[in-house]
Amino acid sequence: DAGVTQSPTHLIKTRGQQVTLRCSPKSGHDTVSWYQQALGQGPQFIFQYYEEEERQRGNFPDRFSGHQFPNYSSELNVNALLLGDSALYLCATKVGWGNTGELFFGEGSRLTVL
Amino acid sequence: KQEVTQIPAALSVPEGENLVLNCSFTDSAIYNLQWFRQDPGKGLTSLLLIQSSQREQTSGRLNASLDKSSGRSTLYIAASQPGDSATYLCAVQDQGGSEKLVFGKGMKLTVNP
Numbered sequence: 001d002a003g004v005t006q007s008p009t010h011l012i013k014t015r016g017q018q019v020t021l022r023c024s025p026k027s028g029h030d031t032v033s034w035y036q037q038a039l040g041q042g043p044q045f046i047f048q049y050y051e052e053e054e055r056q057r058g059n060f061p062d063r064f065s066g067h068q069f070p071n072y073s074s075e076l077n078v079n080a081l082l083l084g085d086s087a088l089y090l091c092a093t094k095v096g097w098g099n100t101g102e103l104f105f106g107e108g109s110r111l112t113v114l
Numbered sequence: 115k116q117e118v119t120q121i122p123a124a125l126s127v128p129e130g131e132n133l134v135l136n137c138s139f140t141d142s143a144i145y146n147l148q149w150f151r152q153d154p155g156k157g158l159t160s161l162l163l164i165q166s167s168q169r170e171q172t173s174g175r176l177n178a179s180l181d182k183s184s185g186r187s188t189l190y191i192a193a194s195q196p197g198d199s200a201t202y203l204c205a206v207q208d209q210g211g212s213e214k215l216v217f218g219k220g221m222k223l224t225v226n227p
Contacts, residue, residue, distance in 0.1 A: 004157075033213070042118070042203055042217030043158070056213050090157055092215075100145040100165060100207060103215060105158040 002027055004106035006091050012112045013081050021076040021109045023091030029104070031097050032074040034066060035090040037108070043090055049074055050097035078111075086113045116141045116208050120218035129196060129227050135189040137204035137218055142182045145207040148215065149178050149189050152201045161202075162189070166209075194225045 005024045013019050025032055031050045035043035045058035049068035068074045072093075078085055088108040094101045117140045127133060137147070146165045150158040162171045162178040164187070170179040177190040187204060201222045205215040 006157075031213075035215075040219070042205070042219045043215075045214035045216075048213050058214060088155075092158075097213065102160055102163045103148065104160060105150070107157040110155070 004029075004091055004093050004104055006089075006106040006109050008109055009107065010110045010112075012114060014114050015081055015083060017081050017113075018077065018079045019081060019111060021078075021089050021091075021111075023074045023076070023093075023106060025072050025074075025091075025093035026104050029093035029095055030072045031094050032068055032072065033092045033094075033103070034074070034076045035092060035105075036060075037088040037090055039087070046076070048097075055097060081113045083113050086111060116144075116206060116216045118204060118206060118216050118218040120202075120204060120221045122221065123219065124222040124224070126224040126226065127194060129194060129225055131194050131225075133191040133194050133223070135191070135202050135221055135223070137187040137189070139185045139187075139206050139216075141208065142185050143209040144182065145209055147178075147180055147187050147204060147206050149176075149187075150203045150205065152203060152220065154201075158203065194223075196225050196227050199223055199225050 033048040034046040037043040047057040052068045063079045090108045091106045092103040148163045149161040164180045175192040201220040203220040205217040
């Protein structure tokens with residue numbers, strides 16, 4: 001049973017560029033959330049997708065956008081990269097929405113902005 | 115605004131000790147609390163999920179308790195091993211329709227052989 005998979009695992013960008021990160025959910029999961037984890041900090045909620053719609057959003061600027069596809073996979077896009085966007089980006093998935101189910105996380109995508 | 119605190123930020127112990135990791139949260143109106151483990155540079159591995167109606171959960175050498183009224187949870191690790199070395203994070207899901215988890219900063223555990 002494949003868990004949550006993310007790609008790429010590492011990437012380096014320069015300020016002002018754009019990046020796309022990808023997530024495939026655990027088998028049977030249909031809700032995808034994205035989190036940003038800066039070094040030495042706990043993850044911060046970016047947004048959540050269910051039925052191809054953004055259902056909830058954290059305190060992140062519009063430069064952060066996302067998408068969910070019919071097969072439940074998801075992308076996170078960040079435009080106009082800033083040095084402060086350097087972080088580990090984590091995808092988390094679960095079954096259904098509006099419940100208290102367990103979240104399962106991927107290994108993350110490490111983004112470095114120079 | 116929910117805030118989650120984990121103290122201390124780091125702990126170093128000899129192998130074999132029984133450990134208690136603490137987590138506190140400011141708003142007791144939560145759906146659940148989840149404990150995670152994170153190895154360096156890696157993602158999060160779910161250890162235990164406690165629903166708000168539960169008092170504790172157990173998995174192997176791990177036992178987590180939840181006291182909603184006091185805003186506290188503890189993760190108990192029995193007979194610690196070097197392989198338990200990692201950062202442990204707790205997170206809560208608030209009530210009121212929120213789907214997000216609010217995390218603490220984590221506690222880095224080192225178990226020395």
